[in-house]
Amino acid sequence: MRTESIQPPPEAKNSETVTLHINGEARTLSVKPWVTLLDALRENLDLTGTKKGCDHGQCGACTVICDGKRILSCLSLAVMKDGAEITTIEGVAPTGDLHPLQKAFIEHDAFQCGYCTPGQICSAIGMFKEGKAHTEAEVKELMSGNLCRCGANTNIINAIMEVKNGGNYE
Amino acid sequence: MNDFNFYKSQGISDAVEKIADQPDAKFIAGGTNLIDLLKYNLMTVSTLVDVNSIKEDTLSETDGAVLLNAFATNANTAYHPIIEERYPLLSKAILAGASAQIRNMASNGGNLLQKTRCYYYYDANTPCNKREPGSGCSAINGYNRNLAILGTSDHCIAVFPSDMCVALAALNATVCVTGPDGDRKIPFSEFHRLPGNTPHIDNNLLTAELITGIELPSKGFEKNYSYLKLRDRNSYAFALISVATAMELENNQITEIRIALGGVAAKPWRVQKAEDFLVGKTPTKENFALAAELIVEGAKGFEFNAFKIELAKRAIIRNCLMALNPASQLPGAQPSA
Helix, strand or coil: CCCCCCCCCCCCCCCEEEEEEECCEEEEEEECCCCEHHHHHHHHCCCCCCCCCCCCCCCCCCEEEECCEEEEHHHCEHHHHCCCEEECHHHCCCCCCCCHHHHHHHHCCCCCCCCCHHHHHHHHHHHHHHCCCCCHHHHHHHCCCCCCCCCCHHHHHHHHHHHHHHCCCC | CCCCEEEECCCHHHHHHHHHHCCCCEEECCCCCHHHHHHCCCCCCCEEEECCCCCCCCEEEECCEEEEECCCEHHHHHCCHHHHHHCHHHHHHHHCCCCHHHHHHCEHHHHHHCCCCCHHHHCCCCCECCCCCCCCECCCCCCCCCCCCCCCECCECCCCCCCHHHHHHHCCCEEEEEECCEEEEEEHHHCECCCCCCCCCCECCCCCCEEEEEEECCCCCCCEEEEEEECCCCCCCCCCEEEEEEEEEECCEEEEEEEEEECCCCCCECCHHHHHHHCCCCCCHHHHHHHHHHHCCCCCCCCCCCHHHHHHHHHHHHHHHHCCCHHHCCCCCCCCC
16 A cells, blocks of 8 residues: 655645535535535435445445436535535435336336435436437446346336336436 | 545636645546545545536537547537537447446546556555556456556556547547646647556656647548447446447548557557558458457467457457448447347
């Protein structure tokens, strides 16, 4: 391991104040520069629907929608998202209702442990918005950033295809 | 991750000045590789200088040439109508890399600067000359399935993992950079470095220099092109071998061809004499096979990756044939039927 020590810069390492517009609500918080968006959501804002899987951008469990695009919250710093509009799994449907993808995931038994599900659903919503997936092969390719270790992938793709073909995902 | 400061830059010169003042500071755009490296403590940083305030269009067109904004995302670049129409090879290569989420975050400039994914570079408990110069290379006699077969040295056999850059190499792109001493342009073939005795230096960017754009010459090879990526799973994996082919045909004769390989070396790999050999020839399997021999000339396999020499040759032939009919290509840069 590289052991050279970095001298702290003269300025103090202050926390930064950021405002995140999460699920339609402005949330202002004070975070250190190295806090990821994922940790800010889970630890500072108690929005634990977004999951920490690998924490290295390899599994997609932490996927959220930021300014209309699906991104990985584990590889985003909260300080870099000041002012951003963020949708997490808690905000994909109005309170008390389910998003069509959530219903389809239940109908298709598209999960076993459910840990990848919030990321799968946020990712699929982002994919629909991008409008680039037309065939099942394209859906599989464009959902490849979300891994399911339980082996529910076939059902996940079936659930997504049903919602896509139904056209009721806007 | 070590503790660091954060600075949101107000523009290019502001960002460069900030970095020039602090040798341990780094630019951050998408952060998809850098934040990961910080998490593994493979890099430490005093201040991250955010360059995302430098908001411009994804690209601009001048006299037929296209200038990609270095700060634009990979996804916005790949899906830009001008890239899809005039440079489909670049679009396909970008979309063969990473995942949709990462492409929505990663910047064009950052793509050029990503680190190798050599297992040993990431394992701080093992010697690695790229991570710690002089400590040795664990990969040469280790598990080296995904590592280089061309341009290696006794000090490093790491592979540069980008897909986008393989297409940029084939397109003869130019990297536009700015720094404390002003602007300069670096031809793509001179941007990345082979390991030699200094495997810790990945590219020829100088301290505090920032990539501001990538120029694409007007010729986009939109009629005959193909990007083929072979890997251990169908999607979201780094290449064992990838090939970008850009070709021009007239009366069933090759008038110009570019063939760049990914997954084989510390930089995208092109061999001029193979391309020269094909000019004036017919686009047949036999001719591509002869060119493939020239491209892998001097290749050296290691215990677990010697298969890549034969794989590279077959991938070159397959991809050049696929370039004759780009419509046959499948999503994800997979082999067509």
